[in-house]
Amino acid sequence: xxxxxxxxxxxxxxxxxxxxxxxxxxxxxxxxxxxxxxxxxxxxxxxxxxxxxxxxxxxxxxxxxxxxxxxxxxxxxxxxxxxxxxxxxxxxxxxxxxxxxxxxxxxxxxxxxxxxxxxxxxxxxxxxxxxxxxxxxxxxxxxxxxxxxxxxxxxxxxxxxxxxxxxxxxxxxxxxxxxxxxxxxxxxxxxxxxxxxxxxxxxxxxxxxxxxxxxxxxxxxxxxxxxxxxxxxxxxxxxxxxxxxxxxxxxxxx
Numbered sequence: 001x002x003x004x005x006x007x008x009x010x011x012x013x014x015x016x017x018x019x020x021x022x023x024x025x026x027x028x029x030x031x032x033x034x035x036x037x038x039x040x041x042x043x044x045x046x047x048x049x050x051x052x053x054x055x056x057x058x059x060x061x062x063x064x065x066x067x068x069x070x071x072x073x074x075x076x077x078x079x080x081x082x083x084x085x086x087x088x089x090x091x092x093x094x095x096x097x098x099x100x101x102x103x104x105x106x107x108x109x110x111x112x113x114x115x116x117x118x119x120x121x122x123x124x125x126x127x128x129x130x131x132x133x134x135x136x137x138x139x140x141x142x143x144x145x146x147x148x149x150x151x152x153x154x155x156x157x158x159x160x161x162x163x164x165x166x167x168x169x170x171x172x173x174x175x176x177x178x179x180x181x182x183x184x185x186x187x188x189x190x191x192x193x194x195x196x197x198x199x200x201x202x203x204x205x206x207x208x209x210x211x212x213x214x215x216x217x218x219x220x221x222x223x224x225x226x227x228x229x230x231x232x233x234x235x236x237x238x239x240x241x242x243x244x245x246x247x248x249x250x251x252x253x254x
Contacts (some may be wrong), residue, residue, distance in 0.1 A: 006009065075158045085104045086104075102126065116146040119141045120152050123138035139152045153175060166197050173190040191206035191207035
């Protein structure tokens, strides 16, 4: 039976190749007309076959395990595969399916080991689970590849707070406060870290900077009130809690 089916299987494979080549030629023509529209933020320029195959992957007709077969037909570049894995993972992340996204993010990081964003997004996906240590190590790798990756440093600081590694959290947050002094979030986390290290004065200084940058954020005033209570400065604490109630009323009116 195998010998009888062999000619038919060969013919089917030839049909697939012909259809694939025709699609490639069609896409190549369209691509040349739209070249100026390509987003400069893309990680790498995809080949002509990327568009067709990524569409098939999104529609659920293919899984990543068959990419090797299609590679034998259309000669995928590693950058094409990496971009496909990245886009599939984004689809799962947008749907809140972080666990499913992880396997594709791992493939992306494997294909582009020198791309800090690949390790960053995998770290973010892992940080939603229980493997905090692995996530921190991937943020470490991200920052080794790109020391100026602010989001990686911010998220690593948050995980350090979670595991009560306050000293390293403070180091990251102080670095962020220096390079992004217009962002109140690092100052807020810095206040929390200093508070947990019993450095109330430094915590108050940090949360005041956060308030100066975003005076409408209720939790900043609330946390400052708690810090004043810890220092038994009840008068200043009362002012903070009064401001909290005012902001809450304003939000309710809106």
